[in-house]
Every structure is written in C-alpha cells, then in structure tokens.
Amino acid sequence: MSRHLQKWTLFLAIITLIISTFSCTGPEGPAGPPGKDGKDGSPGTAVCAVCHESSTFLLSKKMQFHNSLHYLGETFAIANRTQCATCHTHEGFRESLTTNLDTAIAAIAQPTGVNCRTCHYVHTKYDTSDYNLTYKSPxxxxxxxxxxxxxxxxxxxxxxxxxxxxxxxxxxxxxxxxxxxxxxxxxxxxxxxxxxxxxxxxxxxxxxxxxxxxxxxxxxxxxxxxxxxxxxxxxxxxxxxxxxxxxxxxxxxxxxxxxxxxxxxxxxxxxxxxxxxxxxxxxxxxxxxxxxxxxxxxxxxxxxxxxxxxxxxxxxxxxxxxxxxxxxxxxxxxxxxxxxxxxxxxxxxxxxxxxxxxxxx
Ligand code: HEC
Ligand code: HEC
Ligand code: HEC
Ligand code: HEC
Ligand code: HEC
Known part of the structure; x- marks a missing residue:
C-alpha cells in the first residue's frame, strides 16, 4: 500500500467516526415538564369594550350620579379624619370593608367622596362582575x-x-x-x-x-x-x-x-x-x-x-x-x-x- 493510500484511508476512518458520533442519535426521549406561564399581557381593547362601548348604559348612570349629593357634596373634604372617613370618604369606606373597623387607620391624605368605586369593583376583573356591590352583608x-x-x-x-x-x-x-x-x-x-x-x-x-x-x-x-x-x-x-x-x-x-x-x-x-x-x-x-x-x-x-x-x-x-x-x-x-x-x-x-x-x- 502506498503511503498516499494509507493517509487517505486514515482520513476516511476519522470522518466516519465523527459522522457516526454526531449524527447517529437514538429515538427522541419523553417531553420535559412545561415551563412557567409568562406574565399576562395588558388587556386588549376588546376587554374594555365590555363596558366602554357606544351605548349610554354606563353614561346614563354617570349622568344621574352627577346630580347626586354623593357627587356634589363637600363633606368628604373636611370629614376625612379617622372617626369620619369610613362614611365620608371613598378610601376610608373601602378600607373599613377589609379591616372591619368603624374608624380609618389614618386620616385620608387625598380623599375622594362616594364614587363608582365605593359601591362597585370598578376595573378589578374587567368583566361585568365588576358591577357587583362592594358590601352586602347584614x-x-x-x-x-x-x-x-x-x-x-x-x-x-x-x-x-x-x-x-x-x-x-x-x-x-x-x-x-x-x-x-x-x-x-x-x-x-x-x-x-x-x-x-x-x-x-x-x-x-x-x-x-x-x-x-x-x-x-x-x-x-x-x-x-x-x-x-x-x-x-x-x-x-x-x-x-x-x-x-x-x-x-x-x-x-x-x-x-x-x-x-x-x-x-x-x-x-x-x-x-x-x-x-x-x-x-x-x-x-x-x-x-x-x-x-x-x-x-x-x-x-x-x-x-x-x-x-x-x-x-x-x-x-x-x-x-x-x-x-x-x-x-x-x-x-x-x-x-x-x-x-x-x-x-x-x-x-x-x-x-x-x-x-x-x-x-
Ligand atoms: C366591567 C366594566 C368595565 C371594563 C371591562 C372596563 N371599564 Fe373602564 N370604567 C368602568 C367604570 C364603571 C368606570 C367609571 C365610570 C366612568 O368614569 O366612566 C370606568 C372608567 C374608566 C376610565 C375613566 C377614568 C377612571 O379610571 O375612572 C378610563 C380611562 C377607563 N375606564 C378605561 C378602561 C380601559 C382602557 C379598559 C380596558 C383595559 C376598561 N376601562 C375596562 C367600567 C369598565
Ligand atoms: C318606602 C320608600 C323608601 C325607603 C325604603 C327609603 N326611603 Fe329614604 N326617603 C323616601 C322618601 C319618600 C323621602 C322623602 C323625600 C322628600 O319628601 O323630600 C326620603 C328621604 C330620605 C332622605 C332625606 C333626603 C332626601 O332625599 O329627601 C335620606 C337621606 C334618605 N331618605 C335615605 C334613605 C336610606 C339610607 C334608606 C335605607 C335605610 C331609605 N332612605 C329608605 C323614601 C324611602
Ligand atoms: C360610603 C358611605 C355611603 C354609602 C355606602 C352610601 N351613602 Fe348616601 N351619603 C353619604 C354621605 C357622606 C352623604 C352626604 C354627602 C355630603 O353632603 O357631602 C350621602 C348623601 C345621600 C343622600 C342625599 C341626602 C340629602 O341630604 O339630600 C341620599 C338620598 C343618599 N345618600 C342615599 C344613599 C343610598 C340609597 C345609598 C345606597 C345605595 C347610599 N346613600 C350609600 C354616604 C354614603
Ligand atoms: C356612620 C357613618 C358616619 C360617620 C362615622 C360620620 N358621618 Fe357625617 N354624615 C354621614 C352621612 C350618611 C351624612 C349625610 C346625611 C344626609 O345628608 O342625609 C353625614 C352628614 C354630615 C355632615 C353634613 C351636615 C349638613 O348640615 O349637611 C357633616 C358636616 C358631617 N357629616 C361631618 C362628619 C364628621 C366631622 C364626622 C367625624 C367626626 C362624621 N361626619 C362622621 C355619615 C357619617
Ligand atoms: C352609593 C352606591 C353606588 C354608587 C356610588 C354607584 N352605584 Fe352603581 N349601583 C348601585 C346599586 C345599589 C346598584 C343596583 C341597583 C338596583 O338593584 O336597581 C347599581 C347598579 C349599577 C349598574 C347596573 C349593573 C347591572 O348589572 O345592571 C351600573 C352599570 C352601575 N351601577 C354603574 C355605576 C357607575 C358608573 C357609577 C359611578 C358614576 C356608580 N354605579 C355609582 C350602587 C352604587
């Protein structure tokens, strides 16, 4: 065998080894466990349109509300101290529903009066259950x-x-x-x-x-x-x-x-x-x-x-x-x-x- 042929044979043997090592895999194994869920994307406008649509269903409530003393009254501005805020401010009321206390934990710094969010869960689940009442018990x-x-x-x-x-x-x-x-x-x-x-x-x-x-x-x-x-x-x-x-x-x-x-x-x-x-x-x-x-x-x-x-x-x-x-x-x-x-x-x-x-x- 000539020297030239011997070299050529060795070269072929190495190539064959490389190919057999890297390309000849066995059957696929079982699938691994699924990865964690990614973060929710921000709701698309279709979600908003459940409520914010062209009818006056929501608007009519809002316009009625603007004639109510809940909206027009001014007492929430002054009655925002701890003993008053659970009835006179929106923030104090919603807080009291979780604390079960008749007084607020602290005076409300930027009070709002009774509003949609006082009585309804506005923008919580983004479906009509957001209109449920915030308080119902005796x-x-x-x-x-x-x-x-x-x-x-x-x-x-x-x-x-x-x-x-x-x-x-x-x-x-x-x-x-x-x-x-x-x-x-x-x-x-x-x-x-x-x-x-x-x-x-x-x-x-x-x-x-x-x-x-x-x-x-x-x-x-x-x-x-x-x-x-x-x-x-x-x-x-x-x-x-x-x-x-x-x-x-x-x-x-x-x-x-x-x-x-x-x-x-x-x-x-x-x-x-x-x-x-x-x-x-x-x-x-x-x-x-x-x-x-x-x-x-x-x-x-x-x-x-x-x-x-x-x-x-x-x-x-x-x-x-x-x-x-x-x-x-x-x-x-x-x-x-x-x-x-x-x-x-x-x-x-x-x-x-x-x-x-x-x-x-
Ligand atoms: C379940 C019903 C409902 C859905 C769904 C909903 N909204 Fe509202 N939204 C309301 C109510 C009730 C109000 C308070 C009344 C008002 O101001 O019109 C409000 C008020 C608003 C306001 C006025 C500012 C404020 O916060 O009071 C904006 C802006 C708004 N919504 C945007 C959105 C967007 C954007 C979406 C979708 C991501 C959305 N809403 C989904 C019911 C809903
Ligand atoms: C049977 C119907 C009826 C029920 C139930 C009722 N009200 Fe009244 N309410 C009236 C009428 C009628 C007046 C007198 C309105 C007038 O003559 O100015 C009145 C007067 C009032 C006033 C005085 C201010 C105003 O609007 O004239 C308040 C505040 C009030 N009601 C709150 C309540 C609350 C809170 C409840 C539940 C505990 C309640 N009402 C239950 C019919 C009712
Ligand atoms: C978070 C406490 C709170 C809730 C809940 C609440 N109110 Fe009021 N309501 C007030 C306050 C405070 C005023 C007076 C606002 C002011 O003068 O600044 C008022 C004013 C009123 C008035 C006008 C009284 C007048 O002097 O003319 C009526 C009527 C009334 N509420 C009825 C109701 C009815 C009916 C409900 C239930 C659907 C209700 N309120 C729920 C706190 C509340
Ligand atoms: C149990 C709930 C509750 C608490 C606590 C409360 N208020 Fe009120 N207050 C009301 C309601 C409801 C009205 C509305 C009466 C109406 O107009 O029918 C009212 C009315 C008023 C008014 C209006 C009176 C008028 O002449 O029109 C003032 C001022 C006031 N409250 C101040 C206070 C102050 C200050 C405190 C704390 C020291 C306080 N309130 C605590 C429920 C409460
Ligand atoms: C003082 C409490 C109170 C406030 C403030 C209030 N609501 Fe309501 N809302 C109610 C009650 C109670 C009902 C149920 C009325 C009934 O049974 O007839 C209701 C019913 C509704 C409904 C009808 C839900 C349905 O399924 O038919 C809509 C929509 C609504 N409210 C929107 C609003 C908006 C928007 C605001 C603010 C502009 C607002 N509410 C402020 C107490 C409130």
Whole structure:
C-alpha cells in the first residue's frame, strides 16, 4: 500500500467516526415538564369594550350620579379624619370593608367622596362582575349594636346609620351631662328609623310598633325607593333622589310608591295625609323644645336645613339634662333629621313624637 493510500484511508476512518458520533442519535426521549406561564399581557381593547362601548348604559348612570349629593357634596373634604372617613370618604369606606373597623387607620391624605368605586369593583376583573356591590352583608349598628338586614340596601346602611349617642339617656334613668352641641345621632339615622330602633322609647298613648311594612315588604330597602326607575337624570337611579325640581317646584318621584302592589296611582308621598300628620307633630314638638330652652335653632335661621338644629347648650358650656329632657331632644333629632317625615317608618315616628309631646306636657 502506498503511503498516499494509507493517509487517505486514515482520513476516511476519522470522518466516519465523527459522522457516526454526531449524527447517529437514538429515538427522541419523553417531553420535559412545561415551563412557567409568562406574565399576562395588558388587556386588549376588546376587554374594555365590555363596558366602554357606544351605548349610554354606563353614561346614563354617570349622568344621574352627577346630580347626586354623593357627587356634589363637600363633606368628604373636611370629614376625612379617622372617626369620619369610613362614611365620608371613598378610601376610608373601602378600607373599613377589609379591616372591619368603624374608624380609618389614618386620616385620608387625598380623599375622594362616594364614587363608582365605593359601591362597585370598578376595573378589578374587567368583566361585568365588576358591577357587583362592594358590601352586602347584614349591618351591626354602631348605635345600639343591633344587627339589621335590608338586602342590597345594607350597602347604604353601612353609612346611613346613626353614630353612637354619648352620653345616652335611659328611660327612667339618671340625668346626663352633655358637653358638645353636636350631641345626638349625627345626620345619618335613616337606617335606624327604617329598622324602628334607637329612640328614647318613653311609654305613652301610642304603642311602639314591632313591624314596619316599608322594611318587611321592601326586600332591598333604600335602593327600591331611592334608586327607582329614573326620571331623566334628575331623580331615582344613580341620583338617589326622591324629588326633583321642575320650574322651581319640588316634584315627588313616585315611581316606586305608585307600583300596582303598593300605592297604585299615587302622585305624592302624602298617602292618607300621613306625611302631613308627621310634619305637624314634628312642628309641635319642635316648638315645645324651643319653649323649654332645650333646642337650638339659631344655626337654621331660614328654617330650611333641619340638619343644623342641635340641643341647646347656653354659652356653649356643658349642661346637665334630665333623662327625659335629653331623650325628648334625641327623639326630635332622630325623626326630624331623618327627613322622610314618616315615609321610612310612619308608626315608629308617630309613636316617638306623640309620646314625647305627651311626656313634656
Ligand atoms: C366591567 C366594566 C368595565 C371594563 C371591562 C372596563 N371599564 Fe373602564 N370604567 C368602568 C367604570 C364603571 C368606570 C367609571 C365610570 C366612568 O368614569 O366612566 C370606568 C372608567 C374608566 C376610565 C375613566 C377614568 C377612571 O379610571 O375612572 C378610563 C380611562 C377607563 N375606564 C378605561 C378602561 C380601559 C382602557 C379598559 C380596558 C383595559 C376598561 N376601562 C375596562 C367600567 C369598565
Ligand atoms: C360610603 C358611605 C355611603 C354609602 C355606602 C352610601 N351613602 Fe348616601 N351619603 C353619604 C354621605 C357622606 C352623604 C352626604 C354627602 C355630603 O353632603 O357631602 C350621602 C348623601 C345621600 C343622600 C342625599 C341626602 C340629602 O341630604 O339630600 C341620599 C338620598 C343618599 N345618600 C342615599 C344613599 C343610598 C340609597 C345609598 C345606597 C345605595 C347610599 N346613600 C350609600 C354616604 C354614603
Ligand atoms: C356612620 C357613618 C358616619 C360617620 C362615622 C360620620 N358621618 Fe357625617 N354624615 C354621614 C352621612 C350618611 C351624612 C349625610 C346625611 C344626609 O345628608 O342625609 C353625614 C352628614 C354630615 C355632615 C353634613 C351636615 C349638613 O348640615 O349637611 C357633616 C358636616 C358631617 N357629616 C361631618 C362628619 C364628621 C366631622 C364626622 C367625624 C367626626 C362624621 N361626619 C362622621 C355619615 C357619617
Ligand atoms: C352609593 C352606591 C353606588 C354608587 C356610588 C354607584 N352605584 Fe352603581 N349601583 C348601585 C346599586 C345599589 C346598584 C343596583 C341597583 C338596583 O338593584 O336597581 C347599581 C347598579 C349599577 C349598574 C347596573 C349593573 C347591572 O348589572 O345592571 C351600573 C352599570 C352601575 N351601577 C354603574 C355605576 C357607575 C358608573 C357609577 C359611578 C358614576 C356608580 N354605579 C355609582 C350602587 C352604587
Ligand atoms: C318606602 C320608600 C323608601 C325607603 C325604603 C327609603 N326611603 Fe329614604 N326617603 C323616601 C322618601 C319618600 C323621602 C322623602 C323625600 C322628600 O319628601 O323630600 C326620603 C328621604 C330620605 C332622605 C332625606 C333626603 C332626601 O332625599 O329627601 C335620606 C337621606 C334618605 N331618605 C335615605 C334613605 C336610606 C339610607 C334608606 C335605607 C335605610 C331609605 N332612605 C329608605 C323614601 C324611602
């Protein structure tokens, strides 16, 4: 064999070895475990269009809402301290639903008032479940401690309930010393009145009712009446209003009352003159309390905002009241500041007013 041929043979042998090592693999092995999911991409506009579309479904709620005191009111700007923020600010309210506390952990630095996100989970799952209500469970009252259930209206009652009354006069009990003219159930007792709870229940000619048809028959409480089929964007729906102004006249929005199985065909709230009756009793008690030096109406000069009436502390100094005196003022404040004039609970309002007037005679 020539030297040349020997070299050529060695070269071929090496090439064959290389090829057999690298190209001759066996059958494929089993697949490995799947890798981790990547991050979700940002939602495409199709997701947004579930809600942000060309109809006025969302817009109508927004326009109604812009006529509501939840939107127009200014109290959230000042009432953002820890004791106030859970009812007056959006941030404090949503925080309280997780902490289960009646006070906020800290004052809210950049508060917003009640808004869409207070009652709905806006932009959470990006589907229609975002319209679910943020709170639905029965509510334990801050004042009195009873638990009430108004269906979906529990959301409202979480805020629209009296604050604790301190000191609290007890029927037949000791006198109480009151040192702050803002003493009483605050301005938010609608839930307590609808439930028929929280009055200074002195005995008298009118028995205290066990039941309230507007609580028993109306499953979702506040919502059924205050969010009834809207009149334009001015009453009902997300305006939460029961009345609207038209040509300078206040018009009652009777959509919920006038339903066939309720007060069919009614055009006002004064069914059987009962609102008038409660208004007259309130005026009578108010005058009695003024005459006895118990009620301060000096901050309500034009008589238009009963929320500005308080117990009278001469010289704004602490004063001792008998249980009856303080209880009489408490009953007036409860029924007057509720401002439904018996619609929320006619029998309870009537019993509190009549029995108080009788006891003061
Ligand atoms: C489940 C319904 C829903 C979906 C889905 C949804 N939104 Fe909204 N969005 C709302 C509501 C309710 C509001 C508050 C009312 C308003 O301001 O119109 C709102 C408000 C907004 C606003 C006004 C500013 C603000 O934050 O209040 C913008 C901008 C917005 N959405 C963008 C988007 C985008 C972008 C998407 C998709 C990624 C989206 N939305 C998906 C319901 C939705
Ligand atoms: C987070 C607390 C909160 C919730 C929840 C809430 N409200 Fe209010 N509501 C307020 C506050 C605070 C005001 C007063 C705002 C202001 O004056 O700045 C108010 C004002 C109102 C008013 C106007 C009262 C007036 O003086 O004219 C009505 C009516 C009302 N709410 C009904 C409702 C109904 C019905 C619900 C349930 C669907 C509800 N609210 C849920 C806190 C709340
Ligand atoms: C339990 C919930 C709750 C708490 C706590 C609360 N408020 Fe209110 N407050 C309300 C509601 C609801 C209204 C609205 C009443 C209405 O207009 O029907 C209101 C009304 C008011 C008003 C308006 C009165 C008017 O003349 O129009 C002021 C001012 C106010 N609150 C201040 C405060 C301050 C300050 C604190 C804390 C010290 C506080 N609130 C704590 C629920 C609450
Ligand atoms: C005080 C609480 C509250 C606030 C604030 C609020 N909503 Fe509502 N919203 C409700 C309640 C309660 C319902 C259910 C009404 C019913 O049962 O008739 C509702 C229903 C809705 C619905 C109908 C949902 C469906 O499935 O039909 C939409 C849409 C809606 N709200 C949007 C909004 C928008 C947008 C805002 C802000 C501009 C807003 N809401 C502010 C309490 C609130
Ligand atoms: C049976 C229907 C009905 C129910 C249920 C109801 N309301 Fe009312 N509410 C009225 C009527 C009617 C008025 C008086 C309106 C007027 O004469 O100005 C009123 C008055 C009010 C006012 C005084 C300010 C205003 O708008 O006139 C507030 C605040 C209020 N209701 C909140 C509530 C809350 C919170 C609940 C649930 C705890 C509730 N209401 C349940 C019908 C109802």
């Amino acid at each position: 509510v334990k009252f801050r004042y009195g401690g009873q638990t009430v259930d108004f269906g979906n209206g529990n959301l409202c009652v979480k805020c629209h309930q009296a604050r604790d009354v301190v000191p609290l006069p007890i029927v037949g009990g000791d006198s109480v010393t009151i040192s702050n003219f803002r003493w009483g159930p605050h301005y938010s007792m609608n839930g307590n009145i609808l439930a028929g709870l929280g009055g200074f229940e002195i005995s008298g000619p009118v028995p205290y009712p066990k039941k309230n048809p507007h609580k028993e028959l109306i499953q979702d409480g506040c919502i059924t009446c205050h969010m009834a089929k809207p009149y334009g964007t001015f009453a009902g729906g997300h305006s939460f209003k029961m009345t609207y102004e038209s040509g300078g006249v206040e018009v009652p929005h009777v959509a919920s009352c006038a339903q066939s199985d309720c007060h069919a065909g009614t055009t006002n709230f004064d069914i059987d003159g009962k609102v008038t009756e409660i208004k007259n009793l309130l005026a009578e008690l108010r005058q009695k309390l003024i005459d006895k030096g118990l009620l301060d109406v000096s901050r309500n000069t034009d008589g238009k905002n009963v929320l500005n009436e308080y117990i009278l502390l001469p010289g704004n100094r602490p004063k001792k009241f008998s249980a009856l005196e303080a209880g009489a003022v408490l009953n007036y404040l409860l029924v007057a500041k509720d401002r439904s004039y018996g619609v929320h609970n006619y029998k309870y309002a009537k019993a509190l007013l009549k029995n108080t007037i009788e006891a003061l005679n």
